[in-house]
Amino acid sequence: MTVGIFLKMTDKFTFTTEEKDETLKLHLWLKGQIGASLIEGDEEKIRHHLMHKIENGQVRRDIFGLNPILLGFQTARIVVEEIGLRRDAVLAILLHPSVADGMLTIEEVKDEYGESVSRILHGLQRISELYEKNPIIESENFRNLLLSFAEDMRVILIMIASRVNLMRQIRDTQLHDAQLKVAEEATYLYAPLAHKLGLYKLKSELEDLSLKYMEHDAYYHIKDKLNATKQSRDAYIRSFIQPIEANLKKAGLVFHMKGRTKSIHSIWQKMQKQHCEFEGVYDLFAIRIIIDCPPEKEKMQCWQAYSIVTDMYQPNPKRLRDWLSVPKSNGYESLHITVLGPEKKWVEVQIRTERMDEVAERGVAAHWRYKGVKGEAGLDEWLTNIRQMLETSEGMEAMDQFKMDLYEDEVFVFTPKGELLKFPKGATVLDFAYHIHSKVGNACVGARINNKVVTFRQPLNSGDQVEIVTSSNQKPKQEWLNIVKTSRAKSKIRLALKETQVKEGLFAKEMIERKFKNKKIEWDDATMQHLIKRLGFKEVSAFYKQVADGVLDTNTIIDTYLDIQQGEKVVTGDNMARSAEEFNLERSPFNSAVNQTDDVLVIDQNLKGIDYQLAKCCHPIYGDDVFGFVTINGGIKIHRCDCPNAPELRKRFGYRVVKAMWSGKGSSQYSITLRVIGTDDIGIVNNLTSIISKDEKLVLRSINIDSHDGLFSGNLVVMVDDTSRLDGLIKKLRTVKGVKQVSRI
Secondary structure (H helix, E strand, O other): OOOOOOOOOOOEOOOOHHHHHHHHHHHHHHHHHHHHHOOOOHHHHHHHHHHHHHHOOOOEOOOOOOOHHHHHHHHHHHHHHHHOOOHHHHHHHHHHHHHHOOOOOHHHHHHHHOHHHHHHHHHHHHHHHHHOOOOOOOOHHHHHHHHHHHOOHHHHHHHHHHHHHHHHHOOOOOOHHHHHHHHHHHHHHHHHHHHHOOOHHHHHHHHHHHHHHHOHHHHHHHHHHHHHHHHHHHHHHHHHHHHHHHHHHHOOOOEEEEEEEOOHHHHHHHHHHHOOOHHHOOOOEEEEEEEOOOHHHHHHHHHHHHHHHHHHOEEOHHHOEEOOOOOOOOOOOOEEEEEEEHHHEEEEEEEEEHHHHHHHHHOOHHHOOOOOOOOOOOHHHHHHHHHHHHHOOOHHHHHHHOOOOOOOOEEEEEOOOOOEEEEEOOOEHHHHHHHHOHHHHHOEEEEEEOOEEEEOOOEOOOOOEEEEEEOOOOOOOHHHHHOOOOHHHHHHHHHHHHHHHHHHHHHHHHHHHHHHHHOOOOOOHHHHHHHHHHOOOOOHHHHHHHHHOOOOOHHHHHHHHHHHHHHHOOOOOOOOOOOHHHOEOOOOOOOOEEOOOOOEEEEOOOOOOOOEEEOOOOOOOOOOOEEEEEOOOOOEEEEEOOOOOHHHHHHHOHHHEEEEEEEOOOOOEEEEEEEEEEEOOOOHHHHHHHHHHHOOOOEEEEEEEEEEOOEEEEEEEEEEOOHHHHHHHHHHHHOOOOEEEEEEO
């Protein structure tokens, strides 16, 4: 019997003479072994069921051309002879093909043969369904999922026995690809399971046959070498064990000894690991001392034998393995020591009792324990319970009343490619998506679970096959943190939210800066911080998020910014009652005017004692057409009529615009900035600065010019007294060789 591996069948089924003879022999053997455990009518019902299938043409050979009924009997012999299972397991093996083909239901089996048989079949069916998902079997997670789906440990044992039998039967097949697939699964899945259960004999057979099918040349190379050295190896073993036997008998121990050559697979592994040829593997065989003694004397007599051996041959203390004091997690107990024998050859000696040897060879259920899985939810407790139950019961039949309750806090789910992933119970589709990749999680809108469309909130169940559905419009949200269960998903969502917030903040800031630039409003970080607080935001990020989301209008931001800027930067008059004609703009660190003592600015209808300031967005100077803008603090900002902000101010705040004009003329100077662009040339800077220096009424405050790819651009900050002087300067600068453009900014 095979479990969910090859569903394809070949020609119509007929028994060959050889198959009939072998099936009959196996039937008689099984009857003799498990007859006492059979219930009256079992044998007749099974025989009738199988004959009915054959007569009605309901039996088909598998892809290898193997007889499924004979396979069932062969597998049944292995589980009885090598493992010790009885009635329920044998009946489940023989009935499983009918259940898999839909000719028999689990409920019908329960009615005819009892709940225990139906439970085993239910486990086999669930595992068959897992195989249909094309899983990646080279995975510890898949082994764990098999265990949780099996429900009854006998399901796992049957699967191992079934694979051993299949591996035996396909030695001569011509279907090498199918043979290779079976061998790969044996290596990655069934041999490790057998090892964990302490079924070393079956494990070694699986590994050797897998090597034979997967590495044909290596297998036969090692086999030929072993055959060639067998005679000398046997002679050496005899010479090594004779003196040991004599001393053990003198000590009064009851025992027998045997030499065991390493399996071909073990030798091959040594060669691979040590990068050596066959001759470089020095411990090709081990000597086993098996002591017959009562349980209370096991440890004492094993250590006594150890002392005798190490007195005779020099031990290697680094190679001592004491699994007597602390057994392996799968129940293996033994003392291993490597000693230097005759001809200076190292020999491994294993010392154990008859009971320990039975456990090591056949995996007696009383000592089943898994290896290397401490901490898995419920696993250790389950193993302890089953071990105690079996130690106080008769053989394997105690398992009939026991149902597995493994991994209650974990679920195992498949990717579309068959990879198996483990999650905590309660994990959702969103956890799965973020496990695959952050980008997949961020764009997740749902999934197809077993081809059914679900939302990303859907909890996962063991055995689900999950395919994530994404959308380019999807973005992570704060509420997702309450949907996911894994810390991995939570951290990725937090990171995505933070990155999104930063991106949105940068986008919003760039958008505001662009608006400011278009309106020629000078950006000031301190003013912007003041604005953010005035609008009621504690965090800058929250402010920019509302801008990015369109909740906060940029025009509102601009209005508030201008109000704050104008309110904070006001030139205060002396509050003396003077005529506008006598009003002179005083020097201030906020002013663009220098030596402003007798230029007169007339505001509205000759109003007096009014606070005002020259706007920095357009830097008005004497001679410019100007107007006044009343700020929220009552002061006035003076703008040029061609100021970039003038249209908006007039349109939205026309009631705050007042007339203004220059009157009189004094000796004031104003700071203006000129933008100069042209072709880069040697001496271009000197030519520009010399024009300014030759005019005693012009003062150059700063110059900043960049050159790139043969072009230059830069700003000149110059002090001038009025627009006529400025116009003259611009005309002169435009005459300089290479200058293409001069403009006031």
